[in-house]
Amino acid sequence: MGAVPDPGLTGWCRRRCRPLLLPVARALHRLGVTPNGVSLLGLAGCAAAAAVLALGHPAAAALVLLFLGPLDAVDGILAREFGGATRFGAFLDSTLDRYGEFCLFLGLLAYLWRRPGAGLPEAALVLAALTGSLLVSYTRARAEGLGFECRVGLATRFERLLLFGAALLTGWILPLVGLIAVLAHATALQRILHVRRLAR
Template sequence: MLGRLRRLVNEVAPSTIGRALHRAGVTPNEITYAGLALSALAPLVVWLRALYLLPVIILLAGLMDVLDGAVARAANRTTPFGSYLDSVTDRVSDVLLFLAMAMAGVNQYITMVALAFSLIVSYSRAKGELLNVKMEGIGVAERGDRLIILFIMSILLLFRLRLVNDALMALIATLAAVTVVQRSLRVSRALAK
């Protein structure tokens, strides 16, 4: 779903926003750390019962995930460590966002399953690419898609729609599981050639 949008952003952002941030002296790793810091605020705002801030945090954390790559490409500073840092902080951010949802009252068991499959989606991409299989855009629910659903859920938390949020979390778990299967099939077919 977001694959096309990400490609569009990757074409436009480096030449506009990425260059502007680079000229301002902002580094890709600083943006990556900012995204992680924003995600770390998610459980805190839930604990403080300031749920109205959660959608803003999720939106800004997702934006940082797009901008760090845009600045890296605009500055011609894509590095293996930057890629590693981005991947690791994305996983930590995922854990923090799912933790915030569980703390906010979304079914904890469903949330644990959704988080587990989300992490396996990321692992399947990393392992596939380690085997030289192109994995970007493979699957129905990449990280950006899951973040959009979490963003919608964070808004619904304000209206105390717990059953709807439980259903959306189950949707994340299901889509992530399907994505793991799709990526596994992609790797299997690529390696069979």
């Protein structure tokens, strides 16, 4: 049985961007870069964006994220097209994605903390968004570990990163981070209810 395609906006974007990303994957393969290496580069990209954000440059951080963010899809293409797909690679990719999100929210917290008047409400909002994001991933991982398919959800990692980048570019940081928090927790709840229905 083949892999279940990603639903929603994530799947649509992956399908549309694949022709653009495939030459990148081929070039990396010729250079001897492995899928796991690309996953590590993706984490480095998130860390770089977080560092730029922490230094007080949100628009520049968004551009770094826009430039290096597609690596999240390139590692999968590289693995599938050139026979490098392994269970450990899939595990490592998912784990590094979580570290990448942690870096981004940490960079955001550092940026907000430098602003005049920043305090506990801003920190709580970032923490709520980070916790929701991690729970979205955890619910899927736990469900699939128990044998349930669990790709449903309003805000997968792609949608969350899209909102994160939009927040940095527009300056509407607190409203959009608040939206990430709401959608992430709603997605976690959606997955809980989905697994409950499957379990019955």
